[in-house]
Every structure is written in C-alpha cells, then in structure tokens.
Amino acid sequence: MIKKISTIVTFGSLFLFVLWFSIYLSREPNLGRLESFSQVIRSEEGSIINLRLTPSGHWRERASLNNIDAKLVEMLVAYEDKRFMSHLGVDPIALLRATYNSITSRRVVSGASTLTMQTVRLMHPELQQRSLLSKLKQMLEAVRLERHLTKEEILEAYFALAPYGGNIEGVEAASEAWFQKRPNVLTMSEAALLVALPQSPEVRRPDLFPANAFKAKRLVLEKTRERLEIDDVQYREYISERLPNRLRKPQSISPHLADKFLGSGLDSVDTSISTNWQKELSKILQFGVSEFETPINAAAMVIERRTGNVKAYVGSSAYLDKERKGAVNYLTAIRSPGSTLKPLIYATALQRGFIKTNHVYQDKVFHKNGYTPTNFDGDWTGEVTLKNALIRSLNIPAIETLDMVGAEEFEKNLRTFFGKDIGHGKEAGLSLAAGGFYMNAENLADLYVELADPGHEGKISFLKNEITSANSFLINQKTSSNVLSLLSQNDRIGRVTVFKTGTSHNRQDAWVVRLFADHIVLVWLGTPDSERTDVLTGRTAALPISTVIAETLGLRPPKVKSLAEDNMAVKTVAKKECGKLINFPEDGEWIRSSRTLISVNGDQSAKWYLNGKPLKSYNQQLELNRAGVHKLTAVLEDCSETSEVFLELAKN
Numbered sequence: 179m180i181k182k183i184s185t186i187v188t189f190g191s192l193f194l195f196v197l198w199f200s201i202y203l204s205r206e207p208n209l210g211r212l213e214s215f216s217q218v219i220r221s222e223e224g225s226i227i228n229l230r231l232t233p234s235g236h237w238r239e240r241a242s243l244n245n246i247d248a249k250l251v252e253m254l255v256a257y258e259d260k261r262f263m264s265h266l267g268v269d270p271i272a273l274l275r276a277t278y279n280s281i282t283s284r285r286v287v288s289g290a291s292t293l294t295m296q297t298v299r300l301m302h303p304e305l306q307q308r309s310l311l312s313k314l315k316q317m318l319e320a321v322r323l324e325r326h327l328t329k330e331e332i333l334e335a336y337f338a339l340a341p342y343g344g345n346i347e348g349v350e351a352a353s354e355a356w357f358q359k360r361p362n363v364l365t366m367s368e369a370a371l372l373v374a375l376p377q378s379p380e381v382r383r384p385d386l387f388p389a390n391a392f393k394a395k396r397l398v399l400e401k402t403r404e405r406l407e408i409d410d411v412q413y414r415e416y417i418s419e420r421l422p423n424r425l426r427k428p429q430s431i432s433p434h435l436a437d438k439f440l441g442s443g444l445d446s447v448d449t450s451i452s453t454n455w456q457k458e459l460s461k462i463l464q465f466g467v468s469e470f471e472t473p474i475n476a477a478a479m480v481i482e483r484r485t486g487n488v489k490a491y492v493g494s495s496a497y498l499d500k501e502r503k504g505a506v507n508y509l510t511a512i513r514s515p516g517s518t519l520k521p522l523i524y525a526t527a528l529q530r531g532f533i534k535t536n537h538v539y540q541d542k543v544f545h546k547n548g549y550t551p552t553n554f555d556g557d558w559t560g561e562v563t564l565k566n567a568l569i570r571s572l573n574i575p576a577i578e579t580l581d582m583v584g585a586e587e588f589e590k591n592l593r594t595f596f597g598k599d600i601g602h603g604k605e606a607g608l609s610l611a612a613g614g615f616y617m618n619a620e621n622l623a624d625l626y627v628e629l630a631d632p633g634h635e636g637k638i639s640f641l642k643n644e645i646t647s648a649n650s651f652l653i654n655q656k657t658s659s660n661v662l663s664l665l666s667q668n669d670r671i672g673r674v675t676v677f678k679t680g681t682s683h684n685r686q687d688a689w690v691v692r693l694f695a696d697h698i699v700l701v702w703l704g705t706p707d708s709e710r711t712d713v714l715t716g717r718t719a720a721l722p723i724s725t726v727i728a729e730t731l732g733l734r735p736p737k738v739k740s741l742a743e744d745n746m747a748v749k750t751v752a753k754k755e756c757g758k759l760i761n762f763p764e765d766g767e768w769i770r771s772s773r774t775l776i777s778v779n780g781d782q783s784a785k786w787y788l789n790g791k792p793l794k795s796y797n798q799q800l801e802l803n804r805a806g807v808h809k810l811t812a813v814l815e816d817c818s819e820t821s822e823v824f825l826e827l828a829k830n
Contacts, residue, residue, distance in 0.1 A: 207322050210301035212335055215240055215445040216351070219436050221453040222489075222642050224360060226428035228436040231345070237427070239350035240446060241337035243330055246349060246361045249406065250369040251333060256402040257373050259293040263329055267294040267320035294320040294332055300339035337361075340376040343383040344425055356384070356422045366408070367419035370398040384421040391421055431456050434493030434507040435640065448642040450487035455480060458730050459490040466703075466723045467495040467502070470713065473706050475499075477508035478727065479623060479638075481698040486627050486636045487644075489697070490731075503706040509619040513687050513704065516613040516680025516716060517571040518622055521661050522629060523580050523588065523611055524568060529657045530807065530822065532582045535664065535741045537564045539575040549608055551577055554681065565664045571679065576611040585610060587766075587824075594826060595628070596621065613682050623700050626691050630698060632658045659739045662693065666738040676736045677724065679716025686710060690720035695734035699724050759784050759812035759819040768824045775801050776825065784812040 216237050219228035232238050243251065255262050261269050269292050291299075298319040299306050305316050323332060342352035349372060353361040357368055364372070374394035375382055384391035399408065399416055408416070430436070432451060439447050459478055467476040480490040493507035527533045541559040544551060553559075553573045559566075567575035580588060585608050592615070593599060600621055606614040624637040632653050653661075665676045680689035687704040701720040705711060713719070727733070762779040763769060769776055778800050780786075786793040788800060789809050802808055802825055811820045 205322070207319065207326055208302070209335075211238075211303075211339060212301055214238070215338075217436060217439065217444075218446050219432055219439070219451075220446070220448050221451045221456070222449065223453055224448075225453050226354060227432045227449070227451060227453055227456060228430045229428050230430075230436060236345045236347045237351040237355070238338065238347040241334045241349055243334055243337075246337060247364045247369060249366060250349070250361065250364055250372060252406060253366075253369050253398065253402050254333075254336075254373050255293070256405045257398050258296070262293050265292060265294075267322075267324040268292060268317050291316070292320060293336055294323055297332055297336045297339070298323060300336065300341075341379040342372065342375045343379045343385075346425070355425050355427060358426060365416075365419065366399075366406075366412070367395065367416040370395045370402075370416065371421065373398045383425075385424055388421055388423070395421070431460060432491065433497040434509070435491050437493075437507060438510075438640070447640075449640050450482070450485075450489060450642050450644070451491060451640070452489045455490040455731055456492070459492050459727065462723065462726050462730060463492055463495040466726070470703070470719075472501045473503065473709070474703060474711065474714070475502040475504065475506075475508060475706060476701070476703045476723065477619065478699070478701045478723070479509060479619065480727065480731065481623055481627060481638055481700070483627070483631055483693075483696055483698055486638045487642075488638055488640050491640070506706060508702055508704065508706075512616050512618055513702070513708075514613040514616055514682035515622055516682045516687060516689050517573075517576070517611075518678050518680035518689050518691055518716075519613075519615065519625075520568060520571065520576045520611060521665060521678055522625060523576055523583070524564065524664070525629065525653045525657050525661045526583045526588060526591075527579045528660060529653050530583060533564065533579065535564060535660050538562070539564070539567055539572075539578065541567070541572055541574050544574050544577060546581065546608065551609070551612055568664050568678075569667060573612045577608050580608055580611045589615065592625075596624070613680065619700055619702055622689075622691065623698065626693070626698055626700070629653070629658060629661065630693055660741055662736070663738050663741045665693075666736075673735050674738055676738060677721065679721055681715045681717075684708075684710040685712065685714040688714040688716045688719040690716050690724050692721075692724045692728070693736050694728065695736050697731075697733050699727050699733070701727070757781075759814055759817075760810065760821045763810070763821055763823050765821045766824070767821070768826065770826045775799055776823065778810065780812055781814060784814040787811040787813070 211234075214232045214234070216232050216239060217228075217230040218226055218239055221227045229237065259269070261271065269290060275290070295316045298316050302319070305312050305319070327335070337349040339347055340349065340352075341347055342349075342356070344355075346352050346355050349361045352372055352375070353359055353364065353368075356371070357364070361372075371384065371391065371394075374391070374397065377394070378390075381387060382390045382394045396417055399413060402408075403413055431453075432449075435449065435451065459480065463476045463478055467474060476495045477493050478490070479488055479492070481488055491509065493509045494504040495502065496504045498504055524533070528535065539562050541553070541562045543558065551573050554571065558574065559570075559572060562570075562572065562575065564575070566572075586605065589606060589610060600617050606616075609615075620638060627636065627638060632655055662676050665678060666674055669675050675692070677690055677692035680691075681687065682704075686708045687702065690699075690701050692699045692701075701724050703714055703719045703723075758781075760778075760780040762777065776799070778798060787810070788802075793800075800810075802823075806825060808823045808825060809820060810823055811818060
C-alpha cells in the first residue's frame, strides 16, 4: 500500500512539475533592462549630436544585427558559445563537461553559460549571484527566452546590454565611445576587443589597463582564428593594431531638437541635421545675442528648399542660460510674426487677379469697422508701388490687399494649410497683415517652403529621407516667381538678396526669413515673456545675423526671374449682356468634398475652361486634381463669366 501511494505521489509530483514547467515556458519573458534605452539624436552623417542617458545613468542603444559587422557576430559566437545556433538555451554538452571538470578538480574549472544565459543575466542583474539557485533560474529563463525570441533577437538583446566599461552598455555605444564609428565598419582587432570587454569590462578597459585589454584581445583572436580562417600574417596585423586610449562621449549640440522627440516613442532618431552647420549656427547665435542685454534671446533654423529638410536647428542662443530662459525652444513658441505674412497676402491677391505686379497703392489713412491701423513709423507715403510697399513693409497697402481677398477667407486658408488650429485660436481679422495672427517659427518656415517652391507642397521635416506633405497654399509657380522678384533687391556689393523682415508690436519680436539658391534661413530675436524693447527690429537685429549665417555656411545667392505678366489662356473681353453662363458653383464658392469630383451647371453652348485650359466639352462633373482655388470660365461669343471655386478636401 505504501509503495502504491509513493508511486502515485511521485507521478503526481512529476505531472505537476511538467504542468508548471509548461505554463512557465508559455508565459512571456520579463525583458527587464532591455526596455530602457538612451535617447540618441544623430545627424545626417550619422554622428551623435545629442545624447541623453537612461534613468539609471547608462549610455545604452538598441542593437540590430543589420547594423553590426558580421565578423563581430561570428567572433562572439565562436568565442563564447560555439553551439549557440543549435541549443535551446542551455548547452547540455558544456554543462556535463563543466560538471565533470568541477568534480575531478574539486573546483570550478570552466563555466557552462551560454550566450542566452549571459543575456538573461544582463536583463536581470539580480541573477548574477554565484549560487546554485541563481544558476538554475538562469537556465529556466534561458529556455523560456529561446521559446519566445529568435536566435537573432537574443543576439540583439546581448549586443544591446553587454557592458563595455564605465557607463557604456551595448555595442552601438561601445563602438562610438571607443572607436568613434558605427559597429558595422569595425576592424577584426576592434571586434576582438568588443568580444573580450564584457567579461571583465573594468579590468580590461584599454584606457586604464591596456596590458589586460591587449591580453584579452589576443586570447579572443587565438581562440577564433581557425574558425574565422585568420592566417599568420593577418593575425600579426590584428595583434599589432593599436588599442584605443580614451573613452570619448559625444557632445550634445542639439538639446532643443532632442526635446522635440521626448515622448515620441523614438529613442534613436536619424535626422537631416548637418553636424557642422548645427555647431556653426549655435556659435553665431551665441555671439549675436551677446550684443543685446538680457533677457533678449535668439533662435534660428536653416532649411533645404528642395526637400524641406531642416539642416540646422537652434532653439535658443544657450540652452543653460537661465537669465535668458535658454531652455525654452523659441522656434516652437507662439509669437507674433510681424510683417512676415505680407508676401503671402500679396501672393494670394496676385494669384486671384485682384492686383498686378505693377499695382500702385495710395498709402493713406485706412479705416474699417473701427479699425484704424498705421504704418510702423506712424506716417503715410501716398502713392507707392507694390514692390516698394512690400520691401518697405508698409502696413496700409497690405491691409488693403487683405481686405480685397477677404481676411476671414485668407485666415481659413492658412488654417487649412496647417491642417490644424494654430496660434491663440482667435480670428485676427485685418490685423493679420500687421502681425495679429500668432504662430511659431516652424509654422512660418512651412509657409515659406511652400511660397518659395509651391511645387514641393510639403512642410519642413527633421528626419533623414523623410517626405512630408501639406495642403497647397493655393499659389502657382508663376505667382511664387513674381513674389520672389518683388522681394528681391541688391545688397551693398550688388548681390541679389531675397528676404522679408518682421517686427511685432512693442518690438517684442524681430524676424527675418531669407531665401537663397538652395536654402531658407529663418532668424528670430525677442524677449522670453514678450517684454517690450526699444532695440529690436527685423532689419537691424535679425537681418545682420542672417548675413553672418549665409557667409559662414557658404549659402549661394538666389536666382530670381524677372517679373512675368499675367497671361491667362482665357482673357476677359468687354462685358456684354449675355445672361448667366455659370449657374453653379457661384464665384467664391467654398466646396467641401471627400473627392475631387464637383458638379457644374451652366450654359452648355459656351466654351468652358478650367484654370485657363480648355475643356473638350461641357460636363456636369469636373474632376479637380488638387484642393485649392480653381478658376472656371465660360465663354460665349464676345462675353464671358469666370467663377473661382475654393475646394477643400474633407477627411473621411
């Protein structure tokens, strides 16, 4: 009876153990430290321009075998765990050998830790204790890890967590810190050192203990040379290669850009930033703002016209300057843009035919609905051309033009461009032309990317090889060319310059947006809390800094075409009483549609034109290729009618 009970207990215990083990293996493993990484911002060249450590104070980056030299992977497996690709987390052959050696020698001669077990210890430092219980836990976790991760993922976990001296963890950080290169371009000697270091990272540090580091590197090469087919000549070459004598950590030269990606879920960001340009721009702003008393600060960015990629981005003159509130990113701060929106207002009026490039204004007292604006100097000019009004940044002609195109409609168009509400959310009305519409510098840069190259139809971007898109600002290439010509003037030595300055109320903000052949430069100066100043204007404060930026970075002057007259394919003839030719849509109609297909009603005997191009025949439905303003014209004998259609694509 006792024997029977004993058998039942034995089999029952075995069953429960198997059941527990099966449940244990099926559960997702706790990845521990593998879930915490440094924030690393890289330039377009691949160099680190900002680094933030993990909460525990380590420099640790994610690892991908695609970005690690294959010989490093092969060397690690050959040295640490030859049967890594075949075992299930625990190597029984190595375990039996280690046990036998320990029994016969009465001491630990060799270990039996696999790479998977080492990875488990790296994930969970509490399992690094030299005890039998800790070893058993490592084995269990290793088997479970093998159940849920591929061999490649386990190697990536190891390469992400392995220690390499100091606070350096992971092969990405180690390669940067010790060799100033990415781990995909290592030499055989460098790879050998990175295989050796994790076993005793402090004792083998090449900067502190070069003899130990050399001995460890040599041992790795000796043990792996046969498998890696390293001949005698190569072996001597690898052995003689110098060890690094210094652990170098990168400078953080783009703190505000790093702030932008906090909370984004991205711990490694490959940006479009040029390292040298970023450094130079920081120096220029530091020097430029030093000429002004506290608390005036400065910010700037350089954008590539063709792509919208940001090449340099400095949110303040000094991140750690508390007196000037340097930690604030003034490129994302909501401010008044001053007069910088005036070119866009004139562009809209030119596009819609309200004015011509040779338009002449009467700069005089303007009064509408209780609004009586003045120019910046409080005076009026009288008769003034469009070009002079724009270059001199006169308020009255710009406000008059905004009134022509409709302030509400223009502002709605701006918000449509951004696809979201911006600024303070309040309607600016006619004050928009004089800085009453609030936005940040990035918003302003988006607009000028579109104004300078409307075919781009994109916004500024920070990520390398990123393609952004935006709603068109409703201007074509000809209008853009004309506006740039209107803005153009010659500097003191005869070079063509294209820029627009802006100064907000009480001289709180000074702006310049300057266009070059391939780039756009935006500069802002102002007070942190919008305090009044007596010294800031766009022309005297921001413009000189943009000149220094251009000269330092070697930016080429823009090529500006001569003003083009408005030669529409459809010309309006002398009006004649000929009835209504277009019944729908009426002039100025706003159409919101989920498709680019709109209905049209009118005289079927007329000749029809869409954006100046003739239609083959009248059709009750027209397919428009984009959102924006479309000019529909019907011509019958010697009379015509034109209707401007404002199409806004609705989001499903």
